[in-house]
Amino acid sequence: MILELRGIKKSFRNGMKYQSILEDLDIKIYEGDSIAIKGKSGCGKSTLLHILAGLITSDAGEILFKGMNLSQLSEEDQANYRRKNVGYITQNFHLLDDRNVYDNIALPLQYLEFNKIQIKEKVEKVSHDLEIEHIIKRDITTLSGGERQRVAIARAIIKEPAILLADEPTGSLDDKTEESIMEIFKNLNEKGMTLAIVTHDNSVSSYCKQVYELKNKKLYSVIY
Numbered sequence: 713m714i715l716e717l718r719g720i721k722k723s724f725r726n727g728m729k730y731q732s733i734l735e736d737l738d739i740k741i742y743e744g745d746s747i748a749i750k751g752k753s754g755c756g757k758s759t760l761l762h763i764l765a766g767l768i769t770s771d772a773g774e775i776l777f778k779g780m781n782l783s784q785l786s787e788e789d790q791a792n793y794r795r796k797n798v799g800y801i802t803q804n805f806h807l808l809d810d811r812n813v814y815d816n817i818a819l820p821l822q823y824l825e826f827n828k829i830q831i832k833e834k835v836e837k838v839s840h841d842l843e844i845e846h847i848i849k850r851d852i853t854t855l856s857g858g859e860r861q862r863v864a865i866a867r868a869i870i871k872e873p874a875i876l877l878a879d880e881p882t883g884s885l886d887d888k889t890e891e892s893i894m895e896i897f898k899n900l901n902e903k904g905m906t907l908a909i910v911t912h913d914n915s916v917s918s919y920c921k922q923v924y925e926l927k928n929k930k931l932y933s934v935i936y
């Protein structure tokens with residue numbers, strides 16, 4: 713098992729009120745799994761992905777990565793865990809506007825202290841796969857929504873993470889580009905990368921081996 717959530721609870725404080733989002737949520741994700749997470753807008757899908765990525769903490773429960781309890785690690789070790797193992801594509805991409813496309817894609821490898829030659833090789837390969845070679849020197853601010861999305865995907869997969877978490881990764885792409893991105897994810901998954909995707913799109917979830925619905929603060933396996 714690569715990642716397990718046990719008894720996760722999460723609520724947010726909005727003004728004077730606490731809004732409970734996740735309640736006693738469990739999930740087991742096995743190495744090489746590909747899972748889609750569906751559910752109504754606002755039900756807590758992004759919150760769940762943030763918890764899986766270790767970006768926010770839960771109020772109760774445990775997150776285990778290959779049996780290791782992440783909440784028992786120091787902040788520095790948690791950050792190292794994320795850098796090495798987790799690729800994350802957020803809903804609004806979070807690209808760095810003051811750097812060009814190349815530098816955005818190269819960033820995770822710089823954190824992992826790859827040398828310049830290794831970085832160049834990997835950036836060239838991933839930008840070829842995602843068909844963004846022609847925009848590699850462009851400033852982020854000049855890109856279209858779909859181009860930004862592909863840059864965010866390139867940045868997330870360049871380090872070949874053990875687990876890729878993606879929040880609506882093909883949301884603003886046309887059908888053909890969506891299909892090519894899903895083929896890339898499928899290939900990476902076949903090579904052993906575990907995949908968890910939040911999506912509303914049935915054609916995206918059809919690529920996944922398992923589909924879950926987040927409902928009433930818990931995850932339910934959807935059987936077609």
Ligand SMILES: Nc1ncnc2c1ncn2[C@@H]1O[C@H](COP(=O)(O)OP(=O)(O)OP(=O)(O)O)[C@@H](O)[C@H]1O
Nearest residue numbers: 724725726733751752753754755756757758759760
């Ligand atoms: N940092 C926060 N502070 C307060 N409330 C929050 C915070 N983050 C999320 N929420 C609330 O938690 C609920 C779940 O939000 P979340 O973004 O996880 O839903 P979602 O299922 O991903 O929605 P969507 O499909 O619309 O993107 C929403 O009601 C949202 O307003």
